[in-house]
Amino acid sequence: MTAIAVRGLRKSYGPLEAVRGVDFDIEEGEVFGLLGPNGAGKTTTVEILEGYRSRDAGEVSVLGSDPQKPRRDFRERIGVVLQQAQLWQTLTVRETHRVFAGYYEHPRDVDEVIDLVGLADKRDARVQTLSGGQKRRLDLGVALVGDPDLVFLDEPTTGFDPAARRAAWEMIRSLRSLGKTVLLTTHYLDEAEQLADRVAVMRQGVVVRIGTPRELTTTETEVEIRYRRDGEEVLVRTGDPTRALHELTSEALARGEELERLEVRRPTLEDVYLSLVEEADEA
């Protein structure tokens, strides 16, 4: 089953075309990552799918609803972490979860969710006393407390320390193992690589590449060979690494030289991503 289907989505803010014809499908149970530089149109796309913003053109279906005219159960079935939003500063973590749990017909157990997002020892702390990362975990907690089938996470781990990020990854994985669908935006490529079944890279309002993290990195055929000569770094990009390496090493052997700091690297998702984004800057 398709959880989200997007066709030809467009959205302008005045003269600025923030989203210029975006297509993708997200299957039920899939974790889908939306990557892209600042201003690429990720939040705009996600907020159209959440039902916050109207679209100028295109077809959108989320859990069988048009988010602009959602079916009654639409909001029972989605969970949302906004890129930016605060909650009541004077309530405690537990009270905040209880308030949100009360908005849903079949909420999860509040204490269980608090444990899940790692706020157990802050259960009775006021929201205003939480650190930035702890507040973000609270956002995550209240997004999950309604037991949604589909979770939108707009940069959910921004501000997390490395341990908290790992914990959040575990949690998102556990969401997948429960069969939930997750749409995640992020600037962290390792996060996308670790979590997402498929990734779409957006820039300037269009999707420039879509596929599994593996597909994205293997379509880029060029391999990088780096070494140092006379203290200068030399970089060779080649689609034929065996031959290039053989030539390099046999020349070096013939001269009796060492290829210092020799390194052969397949591009990571980060390299692919940066090359996609840099193309944008040249365009």
Add this chain to the structure above:
Amino acid sequence: MRLYLHELRTQQLVYWRSREAAVFTFIFPLLLFVLLGSVYTGRIYGVPAPDALLAALISYGCATVCFAGLSIALVVRREAGILKRIRATPLRPPVYMAAALCSTMLTFAAVTVVLFVLGRVVFGTPFPSRPGSVILMVVLGSLCFAALGVGIAGLIRSSDGSSAVVNLIVLPMSFLTGAFGPTRHYPGFLRAIGDALPLKYLVNISDAVYLHQHSFWSQGTSIGVLAAWGVAGVIVAAYTFGWEPRSA
């Protein structure tokens, strides 16, 4: 209905938990009553001064709780993104608004009750002889001023200045309309301005019901004027009020 009650509880919890707002809107009318009541003694226009002040400060309580309190709370929640976040939940905006309105009505009712009790204990003012009319007045006053509060919240762009802007309206309005005490000795032009403001008509009802034992329904003109202001507030709110932050 379940969601409505849940949100009503939430609104009350948030109101009483944020102490500054609660103190500012709830305690202020009580404090003013005690202060003014200690200063003015004797009779004002034929009624004991504390009675007249009590009738006046009920209206001030309405303006500060329902108009100032609600509009500031809505602006702050909107700008913080709380309203936006709540919109993604099954709680629908009309239910949220109804709960917010009812919550402010309850708070104003509590202010009114405490004013009567305080007056009785401190100044020996009588309890109202027409409690039913007082209840109707509380309902009408909170509906009208809460509607105006939502309307003004739609016009305010950021939470920074919201408290200043709203009090710049409430304090002069209360002064000019007699919500801080009788205005019959004011110069004519000040009274004319007061007559153009909605709070004047709540003061009229309060005076009639509490001081002169008239029935609420005998105050047709004032009821009509307040209802018209309330409708105006709803219209402004419908055009200007949004759920997403303006200044982000």
